[in-house]
Amino acid sequence: NDTGAGKHWSDNEVRALINIWSDEKIQQMLEGATRNKEIFEEIARRLMKRGIDRDWKQCRTKYKNLKYEYRALQKENEHLGNPKRKMRFYEEVDCILRRQPLGTSGWGCESSSLLSGTKNFSDEIK
Numbered sequence: 001n002d003t004g005a006g007k008h009w010s011d012n013e014v015r016a017l018i019n020i021w022s023d024e025k026i027q028q029m030l031e032g033a034t035r036n037k038e039i040f041e042e043i044a045r046r047l048m049k050r051g052i053d054r055d056w057k058q059c060r061t062k063y064k065n066l067k068y069e070y071r072a073l074q075k076e077n078e079h080l081g082n083p084k085r086k087m088r089f090y091e092e093v094d095c096i097l098r099r100q101p102l103g104t105s106g107w108g109c110e111s112s113s114l115l116s117g118t119k120n121f122s123d124e125i126k
Helices: 011-021 024-030 037-049 056-080 090-097 112-116
Strands: none
Touching (some): 011 056
């Protein structure tokens, strides 16, 4: 019985996770939360509605890994100016983590591909 633990995330699964992570309500819940099991349970439920079977721990781990990889690349950019490494989904994660403060216009990311989840990123970064 394969529980999916350690199972590689497909691009579509990562896109779905990022899409849910970009939701304003999820953003607000994650902001400053130290005990976030419930938040990732909600993310896992939303993924399940899209036919993606991941538990909350897998979602939290992938979220943390995306943030870590993004921040490591940011530091590299500061030191090298022209990074040698590329990160899959960099623009999407960048949009979420650099998002403008919530104001009258709502969430600051205007990426239609992020919000709709329709753009194919698999060929952009190899």
